[in-house]
Amino acid sequence: MSEATVEAKSDRLVEWRSEFPTVESTLYFVSHSLGAMPRGVEDGLRSYVQTWKTRGIRAWDEGWFALPTQIGDLVGGIFNAEPGTVSMHENVTSAQAVALSAVDFRPPRNRLVCTAEDFPSVLYLYEGLARRGAEIVRVPARSGRRIEEADVVAAIDERTAVVAVSHVLFRSAQLLDLAPIARRAREAGALTLIDAYQAVGTVPVDVRALGVDLLSGGSIKWLCGGPGAGYLYVSPRVRERLEPALTGWMAHERPFDFDSGPMRRDGRARRFWTGTPAIPAFVAARSGYEIVARIGADAIRDKSLRQTGRMIALADDFGLRVTSPREPSRRGGTVVLDVPNAEAACTALLASDVLLDHRPGVGLRLAPHFYTRDDEVDLVMARVREAVQRAGA
Numbered sequence: 001m002s003e004a005t006v007e008a009k010s011d012r013l014v015e016w017r018s019e020f021p022t023v024e025s026t027l028y029f030v031s032h033s034l035g036a037m038p039r040g041v042e043d044g045l046r047s048y049v050q051t052w053k054t055r056g057i058r059a060w061d062e063g064w065f066a067l068p069t070q071i072g073d074l075v076g077g078i079f080n081a082e083p084g085t086v087s088m089h090e091n092v093t094s095a096q097a098v099a100l101s102a103v104d105f106r107p108p109r110n111r112l113v114c115t116a117e118d119f120p121s122v123l124y125l126y127e128g129l130a131r132r133g134a135e136i137v138r139v140p141a142r143s144g145r146r147i148e149e150a151d152v153v154a155a156i157d158e159r160t161a162v163v164a165v166s167h168v169l170f171r172s173a174q175l176l177d178l179a180p181i182a183r184r185a186r187e188a189g190a191l192t193l194i195d196a197y198q199a200v201g202t203v204p205v206d207v208r209a210l211g212v213d214l215l216s217g218g219s220i221k222w223l224c225g226g227p228g229a230g231y232l233y234v235s236p237r238v239r240e241r242l243e244p245a246l247t248g249w250m251a252h253e254r255p256f257d258f259d260s261g262p263m264r265r266d267g268r269a270r271r272f273w274t275g276t277p278a279i280p281a282f283v284a285a286r287s288g289y290e291i292v293a294r295i296g297a298d299a300i301r302d303k304s305l306r307q308t309g310r311m312i313a314l315a316d317d318f319g320l321r322v323t324s325p326r327e328p329s330r331r332g333g334t335v336v337l338d339v340p341n342a343e344a345a346c347t348a349l350l351a352s353d354v355l356l357d358h359r360p361g362v363g364l365r366l367a368p369h370f371y372t373r374d375d376e377v378d379l380v381m382a383r384v385r386e387a388v389q390r391a392g393a
């Protein structure tokens with residue numbers, strides 16, 4: 001019996017495949033971009049429309065109003081957030097915008113420290129804060145696209161209001177060690193705001209152990225929750241002193257009083273809501289959260305490291321250049337291959353049901369997830385090699 005067969009036999013996580021119809025009809029290696037749809041989403045959305053149709057306005061009291069809080073607690077459980085600390089938003093950008101609207105960027109403490117490799121959407125948001133007095137300090141990559149934690153730590157001082165960095169960088173899949181960054185930020189009196197989109201669902205994250213203040217993420221990727229469901233964790237340590245300027249009636253302690261102000265904010269996660277919550281998106285997100293929470297981040301990570309390790313070894317055998325980190329402690333769930341004609345190779349692979357993506361400047365990105373079989377890892381790498389050869393011919 002081959003080694004791969006032995007592994008496959010002991011891989012209990014493949015039992016979840018039956019919950020994800022798409023993984024049976026494709027080679028699904030794009031969960032860093034769009035996780036496969038859980039079967040339960042169809043029932044969830046059907047029940048949502050049924051409720052709307054039959055219960056009308058009563059739906060708010062019968063479940064809709066409570067839903068974002070329940071869903072927030074569910075996703076928060078995956079990263080060990082205390083109940084009542086996670087608010088739901090449309091996406092990471094809007095979640096971070098709410099959080100940052102609570103920060104006064106006034107000298108002498110007006111700096112926001114981020115990295116050059118953070119996701120463009122949040123970098124644009126930080127750029128916009130410059131108009132509100134923020135001084136943006138972008139820590140550059142040193143060699144290739146690698147960010148050194150020591151450089152982030154060195155950029156933090158008493159002028160820093162917020163340290164806003166990714167946990168896993170989206171282009172390179174580099175996993176940043178947040179512990180020294182969070183420690184230095186605390187010492188300097190700065191808030192930490194972590195973009196954990198590329199981490200939660202594939203890398204274990206524990207907000208309490210890390211001691212981070214704020215953490216944002218979304219659902220489309222590793223959590224298999226579809227579009228429209230971003231989340232924001234705010235530690236109870238800092239919650240009371242944060243008063244977002246980007247707010248709304250749903251953040252009021254008694255929204256249905258329709259009080260014209262001054263604003264009295266809710267004491268828990270609802271403090272960070274804005275207007276009417278996007279119920280269907282949160283309904284759709286629930287199945288993926290439940291499955292990831294049931295499997296557990298540690299089991300997902302163990303499997304991810306094993307399969308990405310195999311992909312890296314095969315890439316070496318095939319002469320495909322790996323640019324994501326090789327060390328297990330430094331890599332997220334994605335393998336990045338810097339190949340010639342990545343875009344053409346990607347287009348050809350997508351057309352033949354091999355699902356992956358590419359990013360300008362780094363090449364092809366491929367990711368197994370808990371539903372991936374070991375034989376698919378070998379198969380996808382063979383298909384990539386073939387497509388890269390063809391694209392170069």
Ligand SMILES: Cc1ncc(COP(=O)(O)O)c(C=O)c1O
Nearest residue numbers: 091092093119121170197198218
């Ligand atoms: C690290 C990271 N942050 C943010 C985003 C996107 O954020 P949003 O939810 O605002 O679209 C992505 C990918 O789409 C990402 O990989």
